[in-house]
Amino acid sequence: MKIIVPMAGVGSRLRPHTLTTPKPLTLIAGKPIVQRLVEDITKVVKEDVEEIAFIIGPATKGFKEETKENLIKIAESLGAKGHVFVQETALGTAHAINCAKDVLDGPCVVAFADTLFKAEFTLDTEADGAIWVKQVEDPSAFGVVKLKDGIITDFVEKPKEFVTDLAIIGIYYFKDGAKLQAELQHLIDNNIMDRGEFQLTDALENMKQQGMKFVPGKVDEWMDCGKKDPTVDTNTKILGFAHKDGEKLIADSVVLENATIIEPCFIGENVVLKNAIVGPNVSLGENSVVENATIKNSLIQKNVEISNANLDNAMIGNHAKYNGNFTSVSIGDYTELI
Known part of the structure:
Protein backbone atom coordinates (compact mmCIF):
# COMPACT_ATOMS: atom_id res chain seq x y z
CA MET A 1 0.00 0.00 0.00
CA LYS A 227 -8.86 28.33 9.74
CA LYS A 228 -7.85 29.26 13.27
CA ASP A 229 -11.08 28.46 15.14
CA PRO A 230 -11.70 25.06 13.48
CA THR A 231 -8.03 24.15 14.01
CA VAL A 232 -8.26 24.95 17.73
CA ASP A 233 -11.47 22.90 17.88
CA THR A 234 -9.73 20.03 16.10
CA ASN A 235 -6.95 20.17 18.68
CA THR A 236 -9.59 19.75 21.40
CA LYS A 237 -11.09 16.70 19.70
CA ILE A 238 -7.72 15.06 19.02
CA LEU A 239 -6.67 15.58 22.64
CA GLY A 240 -9.84 13.81 23.71
CA PHE A 241 -9.20 10.85 21.42
CA ALA A 242 -5.53 10.62 22.37
CA HIS A 243 -6.30 10.78 26.10
CA LYS A 244 -8.92 8.04 25.74
CA ASP A 245 -6.48 5.87 23.78
CA GLY A 246 -3.84 6.20 26.48
CA GLU A 247 -1.39 8.23 24.38
CA LYS A 248 1.32 9.80 26.53
CA LEU A 249 0.61 13.51 26.33
CA ILE A 250 2.52 15.11 29.20
CA ALA A 251 6.31 14.93 29.13
CA ASP A 252 8.18 13.75 32.22
CA SER A 253 10.45 16.81 31.97
CA VAL A 254 7.61 19.31 32.61
CA VAL A 255 8.39 21.60 35.57
CA LEU A 256 5.46 22.64 37.78
CA GLU A 257 5.85 25.51 40.26
CA ASN A 258 2.53 26.24 41.96
CA ALA A 259 0.87 25.13 38.73
CA THR A 260 -1.99 22.82 37.75
CA ILE A 261 -2.64 20.85 34.57
CA ILE A 262 -6.27 19.99 33.84
CA GLU A 263 -6.37 17.10 31.39
CA PRO A 264 -6.68 16.39 28.56
CA CYS A 265 -3.62 18.41 27.59
CA PHE A 266 -0.46 17.92 25.58
CA ILE A 267 2.56 19.43 27.34
CA GLY A 268 5.87 19.04 25.50
CA GLU A 269 9.41 18.45 26.71
CA ASN A 270 11.11 21.03 28.96
CA VAL A 271 8.01 23.15 29.51
CA VAL A 272 7.96 25.28 32.68
CA LEU A 273 4.67 26.27 34.31
CA LYS A 274 4.79 28.84 37.14
CA ASN A 275 1.71 30.09 38.99
CA ALA A 276 -0.39 28.78 36.16
CA ILE A 277 -3.48 26.75 35.38
CA VAL A 278 -3.29 24.99 32.01
CA GLY A 279 -6.23 23.07 30.56
CA PRO A 280 -8.41 21.50 29.70
CA ASN A 281 -7.89 21.08 25.95
CA VAL A 282 -4.52 22.80 25.64
CA SER A 283 -1.54 21.79 23.51
CA LEU A 284 1.68 23.48 24.60
CA GLY A 285 4.86 22.82 22.62
CA GLU A 286 8.32 22.01 23.91
CA ASN A 287 10.67 24.55 25.52
CA SER A 288 7.83 26.91 26.42
CA VAL A 289 7.36 28.92 29.62
CA VAL A 290 4.00 29.94 31.09
CA GLU A 291 3.92 32.22 34.12
CA ASN A 292 1.04 33.90 35.97
CA ALA A 293 -1.45 32.66 33.43
CA THR A 294 -4.60 30.65 32.87
CA ILE A 295 -4.93 28.86 29.53
CA LYS A 296 -7.71 26.63 28.23
CA ASN A 297 -8.99 25.42 24.85
CA SER A 298 -5.87 26.63 23.05
CA LEU A 299 -3.22 25.47 20.58
CA ILE A 300 0.29 26.77 21.28
CA GLN A 301 3.39 25.75 19.33
CA LYS A 302 7.07 25.46 20.44
CA ASN A 303 9.43 27.86 22.26
CA VAL A 304 6.68 30.21 23.42
CA GLU A 305 6.72 32.59 26.40
CA ILE A 306 3.36 33.50 27.94
CA SER A 307 2.88 35.66 31.01
CA ASN A 308 0.11 37.59 32.77
CA ALA A 309 -2.45 36.08 30.45
CA ASN A 310 -5.94 34.65 30.47
CA LEU A 311 -6.29 32.73 27.22
CA ASP A 312 -9.25 30.86 25.80
CA ASN A 313 -9.59 29.72 22.16
CA ALA A 314 -6.09 30.98 21.37
CA MET A 315 -3.63 29.84 18.71
CA ILE A 316 -0.05 30.98 19.13
CA GLY A 317 2.87 30.19 16.82
CA ASN A 318 6.47 29.18 17.42
CA HIS A 319 8.90 31.51 19.23
CA ALA A 320 6.10 33.95 20.14
CA LYS A 321 6.10 36.07 23.30
CA TYR A 322 2.75 37.07 24.75
CA ASN A 323 2.10 39.22 27.78
CA GLY A 324 -1.37 40.61 28.16
CA ASN A 325 -4.99 40.22 29.06
CA PHE A 326 -6.51 39.33 25.68
CA THR A 327 -8.69 36.18 25.74
CA SER A 328 -8.97 35.13 22.08
CA VAL A 329 -5.92 35.67 19.91
CA SER A 330 -4.24 34.30 16.78
CA ILE A 331 -0.63 35.42 16.52
CA GLY A 332 2.06 33.95 14.30
CA ASP A 333 5.65 32.84 14.62
CA TYR A 334 8.18 35.28 16.15
CA THR A 335 5.41 37.72 17.09
CA GLU A 336 5.75 39.64 20.35
CA LEU A 337 2.93 41.21 22.38
CA ILE A 338 4.51 42.52 25.55
Whole structure:
Protein backbone atom coordinates (compact mmCIF):
# COMPACT_ATOMS: atom_id res chain seq x y z
CA MET A 1 0.00 0.00 0.00
CA LYS A 2 1.11 3.54 -0.77
CA ILE A 3 -0.15 6.88 0.53
CA ILE A 4 -0.11 10.01 -1.62
CA VAL A 5 -0.46 13.31 0.27
CA PRO A 6 -1.01 16.47 -1.81
CA MET A 7 -0.12 19.44 0.42
CA ALA A 8 0.85 22.09 -2.12
CA GLY A 9 -1.52 24.80 -0.90
CA VAL A 10 -0.09 27.90 0.78
CA GLY A 11 -2.46 27.70 3.76
CA SER A 12 -3.62 31.29 3.33
CA ARG A 13 -6.68 30.81 5.57
CA LEU A 14 -4.44 29.94 8.52
CA ARG A 15 -2.06 32.88 8.20
CA PRO A 16 0.03 34.15 9.94
CA HIS A 17 0.83 30.67 11.26
CA THR A 18 1.58 29.30 7.78
CA LEU A 19 3.99 32.06 6.83
CA THR A 20 6.88 30.17 8.39
CA THR A 21 5.49 26.65 8.80
CA PRO A 22 3.60 24.64 6.16
CA LYS A 23 0.07 24.05 7.44
CA PRO A 24 0.34 20.23 7.39
CA LEU A 25 3.34 20.49 9.73
CA THR A 26 1.41 22.53 12.30
CA LEU A 27 1.39 20.56 15.54
CA ILE A 28 -1.91 19.19 16.83
CA ALA A 29 -1.60 17.58 20.28
CA GLY A 30 2.14 17.38 19.76
CA LYS A 31 2.21 15.83 16.29
CA PRO A 32 2.11 17.44 12.83
CA ILE A 33 -1.32 17.38 11.17
CA VAL A 34 0.02 15.28 8.30
CA GLN A 35 1.56 12.73 10.66
CA ARG A 36 -1.73 12.19 12.45
CA LEU A 37 -3.43 11.90 9.04
CA VAL A 38 -1.19 9.13 7.72
CA GLU A 39 -1.22 7.31 11.06
CA ASP A 40 -5.02 7.19 11.03
CA ILE A 41 -5.06 6.01 7.39
CA THR A 42 -2.81 3.07 8.25
CA LYS A 43 -5.28 2.06 10.99
CA VAL A 44 -8.11 1.93 8.46
CA VAL A 45 -6.28 0.16 5.62
CA LYS A 46 -4.79 -2.43 7.99
CA GLU A 47 -1.97 -3.13 5.54
CA ASP A 48 1.72 -2.36 5.55
CA VAL A 49 2.44 1.02 3.99
CA GLU A 50 5.52 0.72 1.79
CA GLU A 51 5.83 4.27 0.46
CA ILE A 52 4.43 7.72 1.30
CA ALA A 53 4.70 10.55 -1.22
CA PHE A 54 4.18 14.19 -0.23
CA ILE A 55 3.44 16.81 -2.91
CA ILE A 56 4.47 20.31 -1.85
CA GLY A 57 4.10 23.62 -3.66
CA PRO A 58 6.80 26.05 -4.82
CA ALA A 59 6.08 28.31 -1.83
CA THR A 60 6.86 25.39 0.47
CA LYS A 61 10.29 25.09 -1.15
CA GLY A 62 11.09 28.45 0.43
CA PHE A 63 10.87 26.88 3.86
CA LYS A 64 13.94 25.36 5.40
CA GLU A 65 15.32 22.04 4.16
CA GLU A 66 14.07 20.87 7.54
CA THR A 67 10.57 20.65 5.99
CA LYS A 68 11.57 17.91 3.58
CA GLU A 69 13.52 16.12 6.30
CA ASN A 70 10.49 16.20 8.61
CA LEU A 71 8.24 14.70 5.94
CA ILE A 72 10.71 11.91 5.24
CA LYS A 73 10.95 11.19 8.99
CA ILE A 74 7.14 10.96 9.22
CA ALA A 75 7.15 8.30 6.50
CA GLU A 76 10.01 6.43 8.12
CA SER A 77 8.23 6.46 11.49
CA LEU A 78 5.60 4.25 9.86
CA GLY A 79 8.18 1.96 8.30
CA ALA A 80 7.68 3.45 4.85
CA LYS A 81 9.98 5.04 2.29
CA GLY A 82 9.31 8.77 1.95
CA HIS A 83 9.26 10.88 -1.23
CA VAL A 84 8.77 14.62 -1.69
CA PHE A 85 7.59 16.01 -5.05
CA VAL A 86 6.97 19.63 -6.05
CA GLN A 87 3.91 20.97 -7.86
CA GLU A 88 5.51 23.97 -9.54
CA THR A 89 2.19 25.52 -10.64
CA ALA A 90 -1.19 25.30 -8.90
CA LEU A 91 -3.17 23.53 -11.60
CA GLY A 92 -5.68 21.58 -9.55
CA THR A 93 -6.08 18.39 -7.58
CA ALA A 94 -5.53 15.99 -10.49
CA HIS A 95 -2.34 17.78 -11.49
CA ALA A 96 -1.05 17.74 -7.91
CA ILE A 97 -1.56 14.00 -7.51
CA ASN A 98 0.04 13.34 -10.89
CA CYS A 99 3.23 15.00 -9.67
CA ALA A 100 3.79 11.73 -7.78
CA LYS A 101 3.33 9.65 -10.94
CA ASP A 102 6.66 7.87 -10.40
CA VAL A 103 5.17 6.04 -7.41
CA LEU A 104 1.53 5.78 -8.53
CA ASP A 105 1.07 2.05 -8.95
CA GLY A 106 -0.56 -0.73 -7.00
CA PRO A 107 -3.04 -0.08 -4.17
CA CYS A 108 -2.84 3.48 -2.87
CA VAL A 109 -4.64 6.05 -0.74
CA VAL A 110 -4.76 9.71 -1.78
CA ALA A 111 -5.31 12.05 1.17
CA PHE A 112 -5.37 15.84 1.08
CA ALA A 113 -3.56 17.20 4.12
CA ASP A 114 -5.99 19.78 5.50
CA THR A 115 -8.33 17.42 7.28
CA LEU A 116 -8.25 14.80 10.01
CA PHE A 117 -10.71 12.02 10.68
CA LYS A 118 -11.67 9.18 12.98
CA ALA A 119 -13.22 6.02 11.56
CA GLU A 120 -14.02 2.47 12.58
CA PHE A 121 -14.83 1.02 9.15
CA THR A 122 -12.60 -1.58 7.48
CA LEU A 123 -11.48 -0.66 3.98
CA ASP A 124 -12.89 -2.91 1.24
CA THR A 125 -9.70 -3.56 -0.72
CA GLU A 126 -11.57 -5.72 -3.24
CA ALA A 127 -13.46 -2.71 -4.60
CA ASP A 128 -11.93 -0.69 -7.44
CA GLY A 129 -11.88 2.28 -5.10
CA ALA A 130 -13.33 3.85 -1.98
CA ILE A 131 -14.15 7.44 -1.13
CA TRP A 132 -14.14 8.60 2.48
CA VAL A 133 -17.41 10.43 3.25
CA LYS A 134 -19.14 12.04 6.23
CA GLN A 135 -22.82 12.75 6.72
CA VAL A 136 -23.26 16.53 7.02
CA GLU A 137 -26.15 18.87 7.82
CA ASP A 138 -25.56 21.25 4.89
CA PRO A 139 -24.24 19.37 1.84
CA SER A 140 -24.50 22.46 -0.40
CA ALA A 141 -21.00 23.51 0.68
CA PHE A 142 -19.33 20.24 -0.32
CA GLY A 143 -18.77 17.73 -3.07
CA VAL A 144 -21.11 14.81 -2.34
CA VAL A 145 -21.76 11.27 -3.56
CA LYS A 146 -24.99 9.45 -4.44
CA LEU A 147 -25.35 5.75 -3.67
CA LYS A 148 -27.33 2.81 -5.02
CA ASP A 149 -27.03 -0.61 -3.42
CA GLY A 150 -23.88 0.52 -1.63
CA ILE A 151 -22.12 1.65 -4.81
CA ILE A 152 -21.36 5.29 -5.69
CA THR A 153 -23.37 6.30 -8.74
CA ASP A 154 -22.76 10.05 -8.96
CA PHE A 155 -20.40 12.79 -7.85
CA VAL A 156 -22.12 16.15 -7.35
CA GLU A 157 -20.18 19.35 -6.61
CA LYS A 158 -21.87 21.72 -4.11
CA PRO A 159 -25.49 20.83 -4.96
CA LYS A 160 -27.90 23.75 -4.79
CA GLU A 161 -30.79 21.35 -4.20
CA PHE A 162 -30.59 18.35 -1.86
CA VAL A 163 -29.44 15.14 -3.52
CA THR A 164 -27.49 13.47 -0.69
CA ASP A 165 -25.86 14.40 2.61
CA LEU A 166 -22.68 12.31 2.16
CA ALA A 167 -19.83 14.80 1.77
CA ILE A 168 -16.46 13.84 0.29
CA ILE A 169 -13.77 14.57 2.91
CA GLY A 170 -10.77 14.40 0.58
CA ILE A 171 -9.45 10.88 1.13
CA TYR A 172 -9.62 8.20 -1.57
CA TYR A 173 -8.54 4.58 -2.04
CA PHE A 174 -7.60 3.15 -5.45
CA LYS A 175 -6.97 -0.54 -6.01
CA ASP A 176 -4.87 0.25 -9.11
CA GLY A 177 -2.74 3.38 -8.78
CA ALA A 178 -1.44 2.96 -12.34
CA LYS A 179 -5.00 3.20 -13.68
CA LEU A 180 -5.52 6.39 -11.68
CA GLN A 181 -2.29 7.85 -13.05
CA ALA A 182 -3.34 7.05 -16.62
CA GLU A 183 -6.63 8.90 -16.11
CA LEU A 184 -4.87 11.90 -14.58
CA GLN A 185 -2.41 12.00 -17.48
CA HIS A 186 -5.31 11.79 -19.94
CA LEU A 187 -6.82 14.95 -18.45
CA ILE A 188 -3.51 16.80 -18.67
CA ASP A 189 -2.59 15.59 -22.16
CA ASN A 190 -6.01 16.59 -23.50
CA ASN A 191 -6.22 19.83 -21.52
CA ILE A 192 -9.50 18.77 -19.88
CA MET A 193 -9.99 21.44 -17.23
CA ASP A 194 -12.76 22.74 -15.00
CA ARG A 195 -12.54 26.34 -13.77
CA GLY A 196 -9.00 26.53 -15.10
CA GLU A 197 -7.71 23.47 -13.23
CA PHE A 198 -7.36 19.71 -13.68
CA GLN A 199 -9.84 18.10 -11.28
CA LEU A 200 -9.67 14.69 -9.60
CA THR A 201 -13.46 14.42 -9.83
CA ASP A 202 -13.18 14.36 -13.65
CA ALA A 203 -10.82 11.40 -13.44
CA LEU A 204 -13.17 9.66 -10.99
CA GLU A 205 -16.10 10.19 -13.34
CA ASN A 206 -14.15 8.75 -16.28
CA MET A 207 -13.19 5.69 -14.23
CA LYS A 208 -16.79 5.19 -13.15
CA GLN A 209 -18.00 5.45 -16.75
CA GLN A 210 -15.55 2.69 -17.64
CA GLY A 211 -17.28 0.36 -15.20
CA MET A 212 -15.07 0.77 -12.15
CA LYS A 213 -17.00 0.52 -8.89
CA PHE A 214 -16.39 2.87 -5.98
CA VAL A 215 -17.76 2.31 -2.48
CA PRO A 216 -18.10 4.78 0.41
CA GLY A 217 -16.00 4.68 3.54
CA LYS A 218 -18.06 6.43 6.20
CA VAL A 219 -16.04 8.22 8.88
CA ASP A 220 -17.27 9.03 12.38
CA GLU A 221 -15.46 12.35 12.77
CA TRP A 222 -14.24 14.83 10.16
CA MET A 223 -12.09 17.61 11.55
CA ASP A 224 -11.04 20.72 9.66
CA CYS A 225 -7.64 22.39 9.95
CA GLY A 226 -8.31 25.27 7.56
CA LYS A 227 -8.86 28.33 9.74
CA LYS A 228 -7.85 29.26 13.27
CA ASP A 229 -11.08 28.46 15.14
CA PRO A 230 -11.70 25.06 13.48
CA THR A 231 -8.03 24.15 14.01
CA VAL A 232 -8.26 24.95 17.73
CA ASP A 233 -11.47 22.90 17.88
CA THR A 234 -9.73 20.03 16.10
CA ASN A 235 -6.95 20.17 18.68
CA THR A 236 -9.59 19.75 21.40
CA LYS A 237 -11.09 16.70 19.70
CA ILE A 238 -7.72 15.06 19.02
CA LEU A 239 -6.67 15.58 22.64
CA GLY A 240 -9.84 13.81 23.71
CA PHE A 241 -9.20 10.85 21.42
CA ALA A 242 -5.53 10.62 22.37
CA HIS A 243 -6.30 10.78 26.10
CA LYS A 244 -8.92 8.04 25.74
CA ASP A 245 -6.48 5.87 23.78
CA GLY A 246 -3.84 6.20 26.48
CA GLU A 247 -1.39 8.23 24.38
CA LYS A 248 1.32 9.80 26.53
CA LEU A 249 0.61 13.51 26.33
CA ILE A 250 2.52 15.11 29.20
CA ALA A 251 6.31 14.93 29.13
CA ASP A 252 8.18 13.75 32.22
CA SER A 253 10.45 16.81 31.97
CA VAL A 254 7.61 19.31 32.61
CA VAL A 255 8.39 21.60 35.57
CA LEU A 256 5.46 22.64 37.78
CA GLU A 257 5.85 25.51 40.26
CA ASN A 258 2.53 26.24 41.96
CA ALA A 259 0.87 25.13 38.73
CA THR A 260 -1.99 22.82 37.75
CA ILE A 261 -2.64 20.85 34.57
CA ILE A 262 -6.27 19.99 33.84
CA GLU A 263 -6.37 17.10 31.39
CA PRO A 264 -6.68 16.39 28.56
CA CYS A 265 -3.62 18.41 27.59
CA PHE A 266 -0.46 17.92 25.58
CA ILE A 267 2.56 19.43 27.34
CA GLY A 268 5.87 19.04 25.50
CA GLU A 269 9.41 18.45 26.71
CA ASN A 270 11.11 21.03 28.96
CA VAL A 271 8.01 23.15 29.51
CA VAL A 272 7.96 25.28 32.68
CA LEU A 273 4.67 26.27 34.31
CA LYS A 274 4.79 28.84 37.14
CA ASN A 275 1.71 30.09 38.99
CA ALA A 276 -0.39 28.78 36.16
CA ILE A 277 -3.48 26.75 35.38
CA VAL A 278 -3.29 24.99 32.01
CA GLY A 279 -6.23 23.07 30.56
CA PRO A 280 -8.41 21.50 29.70
CA ASN A 281 -7.89 21.08 25.95
CA VAL A 282 -4.52 22.80 25.64
CA SER A 283 -1.54 21.79 23.51
CA LEU A 284 1.68 23.48 24.60
CA GLY A 285 4.86 22.82 22.62
CA GLU A 286 8.32 22.01 23.91
CA ASN A 287 10.67 24.55 25.52
CA SER A 288 7.83 26.91 26.42
CA VAL A 289 7.36 28.92 29.62
CA VAL A 290 4.00 29.94 31.09
CA GLU A 291 3.92 32.22 34.12
CA ASN A 292 1.04 33.90 35.97
CA ALA A 293 -1.45 32.66 33.43
CA THR A 294 -4.60 30.65 32.87
CA ILE A 295 -4.93 28.86 29.53
CA LYS A 296 -7.71 26.63 28.23
CA ASN A 297 -8.99 25.42 24.85
CA SER A 298 -5.87 26.63 23.05
CA LEU A 299 -3.22 25.47 20.58
CA ILE A 300 0.29 26.77 21.28
CA GLN A 301 3.39 25.75 19.33
CA LYS A 302 7.07 25.46 20.44
CA ASN A 303 9.43 27.86 22.26
CA VAL A 304 6.68 30.21 23.42
CA GLU A 305 6.72 32.59 26.40
CA ILE A 306 3.36 33.50 27.94
CA SER A 307 2.88 35.66 31.01
CA ASN A 308 0.11 37.59 32.77
CA ALA A 309 -2.45 36.08 30.45
CA ASN A 310 -5.94 34.65 30.47
CA LEU A 311 -6.29 32.73 27.22
CA ASP A 312 -9.25 30.86 25.80
CA ASN A 313 -9.59 29.72 22.16
CA ALA A 314 -6.09 30.98 21.37
CA MET A 315 -3.63 29.84 18.71
CA ILE A 316 -0.05 30.98 19.13
CA GLY A 317 2.87 30.19 16.82
CA ASN A 318 6.47 29.18 17.42
CA HIS A 319 8.90 31.51 19.23
CA ALA A 320 6.10 33.95 20.14
CA LYS A 321 6.10 36.07 23.30
CA TYR A 322 2.75 37.07 24.75
CA ASN A 323 2.10 39.22 27.78
CA GLY A 324 -1.37 40.61 28.16
CA ASN A 325 -4.99 40.22 29.06
CA PHE A 326 -6.51 39.33 25.68
CA THR A 327 -8.69 36.18 25.74
CA SER A 328 -8.97 35.13 22.08
CA VAL A 329 -5.92 35.67 19.91
CA SER A 330 -4.24 34.30 16.78
CA ILE A 331 -0.63 35.42 16.52
CA GLY A 332 2.06 33.95 14.30
CA ASP A 333 5.65 32.84 14.62
CA TYR A 334 8.18 35.28 16.15
CA THR A 335 5.41 37.72 17.09
CA GLU A 336 5.75 39.64 20.35
CA LEU A 337 2.93 41.21 22.38
CA ILE A 338 4.51 42.52 25.55
